[in-house]
Amino acid sequence: MLIKPDSILKLQQLMVDADKIDQVDLSNINQLVEHVPEDMTATVQTGMLVEDFQKKLLRGSQWLPIDPPNPKEITIGDLLSANLSGARRFGYGSIRDWVLGMVVVLPDGKLVRNGGKVVKNVAGFDLCRLLIGAQNTLGIIVEVTFKLLPRPEMEVNLFKQFQELSQAEENLEKIWHSDLQPVVLDLYRIKSQETTMVVSFAGPIADVETQAAELISMGFKSGISLGYDAAFRSKSCYSQSVLPSKLMSSLSGLGDMDFVARAGNGVYYVRENLFKNRAEISSVFGLEQRLKMEFDPLNKLPKLQLK
């Protein structure tokens, strides 16, 4: 069943009562608990939309530097449970790097806090990392505390188009081995013969301008938005992750298929599922089953879906 609790307490009750919960709608549990700009931290209920959260953080000129596609439609809870990320992943990492603590409702209805509100904390085991990307299969995250960053003074997106992947590779290697510090290092080919490389810089104006100038001297141009990522990924798509050094050979293997690739991370997205049956090779399957049995012995919550 789908449940839509109007409070955390109600969610706890529903978890106790229900036999099976397929989906939890947390849109009524969506308040900003606190934003402490001077600590660069914020605590929020997970039903809040990602975009609404980012807007609230503007008050302190801060942000959570994770940019999943469609922030107007997805909640903080979605971001956490599916471990979402966007084009800026190369510069800022993924959501696991920004979570300081969380409050979770377990399948037995208990409310559990893990981690805390400070930027460094090793008291107890780390359930936060466990629950990120766990697709609400072990418990429902209802509140989370993030470490934040100041909004960059400036951000510039640059692009360059290539007829051949090999030319793109040459540019990529040059950037990779330089002192440049891009926050986006993407390649994509969407309905086109050409491959586009996107490089973004963010931070103090002086740094952004110097780095952008260096790319312009390599033939890059400014004036592109990062919207291609959401546009491509909002329709059904599949991801694959390889060693960054092997990305180019993987992309060559795609023939003329469309793709969006995080070149710095070795991750790429395509329309077709080329990677079936990967689940079979998971070596830690036994432990994962034990985890599920330990946290959700009655199987109230869904099973983990492998992508």
Next chain:
Amino acid sequence: MELKLRNEVVNGLIDIVGVDAVISDKSELVVYECDAYTMQKNLPSAVVLPGSIDEVVRVVLLCKEFNLPIIPRGAGTSLSGAGLAIDGGVMIALTRMNKILEVDPRNRRALVESGCVNAWVTREASPYGLFFAPDPSSQSACTIGGNIATNSGGPHTLKNGVTTNHILGYEMILPDGSIEWFGVEPDGGEDVEGYDLRGAAIGSEGMFGVVTRALVRLVKTPAYFKTFLAVFDSVDQASCTVSDIIAEGIVPGALEMMDQVITRALEQAYKVGFPTDAGAVLIIELDGLTGGVEQQASQVELICKRNKAREVRLAKDDSERNALWKCRKRAFGAVGRLSPNYVTQDGVVPRSKVPEIMRFIGIVSEKYNLCIPNVFHAGDGNIHPLILFDERNPDQVKKALLAGNDILTKCVELGGSVTGEHGIGAEKIDFMSKQFTEDDLEAMKKLRTVFDPDQRCNPHKMFPGSKRCSEFIVKKQASA
């Protein structure tokens, strides 16, 4: 442990690793009776120094057969007694498995054995312009396996993040002898299917299994540094400066504070030119690209001046910068000159509360008439008050424990934590119930059950109610 059984275990261990890799003589075992937390001492039944993954597995299986505790150990630098053999058992010291197996500069990662010393990774990576970011003060001795066990920090984790942000994957031998690889595989991409077991077991203080190999992330060495020594008349001025820098939205590479007692001790020991009459100094290191660093440097200087810094000194070159850091990392050692004993606390407060907790430590110091110098990761709000005492004076020992208790309790009250990087270990078990509810702790125990259902791996740590002096029932299976 009864003698006959002990001999049987020791002989079994010798069969696996050879006689020169087993320590069972009491006089030699004393070396392993504690780690850098010296308030408690327990002798392991035996120490084994395996040289390969296969040997670790066989040792673990032997412990399983005899139902013995397993105590994984790196270099023994834990400050919380995480490596104490509270109920005896077999200590598996990984110091002989210390090789760097591969540095892959193109993919910015390195594969190392878990006994590899932290600083060695950066040493091997630096020719490629890369480094391993977590840099605990014990980095010239502590091991990567130990860093994984405690989710170690260090001065430069302010900007770069702690160990969990820099470990891609690792191999763990579970107490049942199974070999698991968590997280990113050595030749694999960074997205991994399934639950984040890598993250779940980092910081588990050796209670889930024995780490044997690790795949670590390497980070590009910043192109430009600017390192300041800012000198203040009072701790309060220095504390306010710390809070102001963070509130301004500046995240320095590192932001460390040392008070007068510490700078005096360091100056006596190393003569680097610290002002011995100053109330406190800050080491502020900015790193990145030239333009941004220069811009932030002027902001930082302004904030220091606004808080009445007496002087803001710039490290002229790499050698001055290195000298500053060398001193900072030797600070705990220099304190040995001041007092026969000290106990280090590791509390954390929100960064804006640094001035408040520092004032509180001053009050505690007066209340118990104990000297409590401070050297700590101010930018993270991670305090390290060093409570000086003389163990020959029982009254002082009592007061030192009370003072630590007061300070950590205050950290929790201020919304912080009782440990930022040293771990709970044997030392801070009693604080867990101040920071967490019974349900919070139960959830953590579920996680442990998944990895170690018998609770045989590094037992009696972390959780209140741990049977601190109880005995493990040693049973040898009749059929074995």
